[in-house]
Amino acid sequence: MPKKITNKERITIKQVAEKAGVSTATVSRVINNSPLVTKKLKTRVGRLIEELGYYPNRSARHLRTNKICRIGVLFADISNPFFTSVLAGIESALQKAGYILLLGNSNENPQTELLHLNAFIEEGVSGIIFAPTTNSLSRYEKIFNLGTPLLTFDRIVDGLKVDTISINNSDAAYHATTHLIKLGHKDVAFIGGPQKISTAKLRQIGYQQAMQEAGNLPQRIIIGNFRQDGGYEAMQKLINLPNKPSAVVISNNLMTLGALQCIHEHGLLIPNDIAIVGFDDMPWFASLQPPLTVVAQPTYEMGTIAARMLIDRIQNPNNPIQRIILETQLIVRKSCGYQLGSLDSIEIDTPTRFI
Amino acid sequence: MPKKITNKERITIKQVAEKAGVSTATVSRVINNSPLVTKKLKTRVGRLIEELGYYPNRSARHLRTNKICRIGVLFADISNPFFTSVLAGIESALQKAGYILLLGNSNENPQTELLHLNAFIEEGVSGIIFAPTTNSLSRYEKIFNLGTPLLTFDRIVDGLKVDTISINNSDAAYHATTHLIKLGHKDVAFIGGPQKISTAKLRQIGYQQAMQEAGNLPQRIIIGNFRQDGGYEAMQKLINLPNKPSAVVISNNLMTLGALQCIHEHGLLIPNDIAIVGFDDMPWFASLQPPLTVVAQPTYEMGTIAARMLIDRIQNPNNPIQRIILETQLIVRKSCGYQLGSLDSIEIDTPTRFI
DNA sequence: TTGTAGGCGTTATCAA
């Protein structure tokens, strides 16, 4: 008869105590490095713990102490390299601080988002970092009222009184647009994103402002979905126009990729036929032909700062709310071309960062 | 005197029971959708739960039932787009199955890896997906003996009897190398990776085999660190050689990026001066100049399958161990050049995937 | 159909 294989039961503090001939209290003290235990006992019990393969049960601990180092992180689009880089930053900071990272992906879907937020609460996380899918205050009020510290990154929910970290979106788009205008482009188009996402709206405002200040230049805005196919379609529309724009600001990284593909497929030359400023620098943007001029966001830093802010908030719940806005950097490469006499106003090439 | 703001206490089943004038058992039954409760009571208690903002405490639940839907995922390099894509696949599958994802990043550091694995165990995860940093069986034996289902992806630990999913690494490198040889290259170099990583070793073997079978062509292998700077340095070494190779197989994506940068900086032309086959297709590889010929791995699928395998294992602990090997695809673009008379043996261009 | 009560693994209080 085959031996029935059962799941191994986990060693508990009780079993360690029995084997050691001490009380569970003592074992607990050893685990928690209490100074009360004699050195001799400590080493003896410690060895036994190692030997038996005892691992503390965090659920029990959590229940008893109501303290736990877990943080929920909820992304809007996990496969977007922008988010990935932020995630890397968050992970690094949380790891250093000894926090466990619970990860979720809302996929830009408010329903899914709520599911994850609830799950995080049930898991008892001591804080949540997330990129909200909508700008609707009421959607987040219930969670907010629970008192678990929240921090939104990249995007802002109007009226939600939580710490936030984001970039200066309107400025970023403003500078990108102005860069093109200074190079002599009068017909600069803009590929924007879903209006319910605050970053999309702000970048659009920056573009509009730049066009207005430059003498009320005619604006052309196409809205995409912030993904690659959206960028492709948007660029398609622009190219098919009777009076194709001479330059385009593309307001997000994936759409930039799609737009590039579209441009290549039409056999258009950058920057001669069409000039481009993209969003979010990526290590490979410098290897594109031509190397891409982009607005670079400090993504990794955004992640580390977000995590540190949240941990700080957990420790000091009553400190005033913080809203951090990081500045972006326009990295000028070769996708906008040059025009004599205007070079003085252009920033210098930034070397590619090795990440 | 300022009112002392205290953290809101969380509503418990007991408080709901009191308010509702029922026992905690009844509330518990309502939460768990027990068919025993009358409809009327169910709706009444249900409404109260909603009203009071009650969230079940999963730690307590876990303690009591010893069941919990948490899975630990440990990556070796979270900022590598290859891993990111796998993560997206895992997340998607876990979300569908109702599992919470605990994420860690070992950063290729065995110490950090162990810390995370231990933390996962303490969190009581019902399974762990990870990319081992080493090929040392003894390193994972303790965790293995605990009985928590393990699954390694991308890499394999010799002798570790757990489910695995990986690609056919030697085949992939073999085909990449053969592709170049068939195009007429006799002097194909190889940029490899750390030997403690199984994928690096296997890809190297594939290269060696191809060179041997092609009439014992002279092999040139440079070992990099699987990161961008490593690829740069390795390519630098190759370029500085008195007899520079005419073609190079680069065994990972980040090193490909670095190698490209090096090639550009030296003003060399691809494929005329040097032909390239890279590893891991990325959406933007098609937009490079010239578009890159690569070995494409089904990364996202690897993630979804890994997650499903692990969940299956959790439910059927005694099923036989599975080792899944996914085939790769050589995507021929323009970084290897063409040679008349040899085109028949080359696969056809694959269209860029929209992810 | 609902209620009572014990216990999951841990820690903290109190007594020894």
Add this chain to the structure above:
DNA sequence: TTGATAACGCCTACAA
């Protein structure tokens, strides 16, 4: 310095 014990929030026999 160590031990006994209650309690954290929840679920589930078992009793009613």
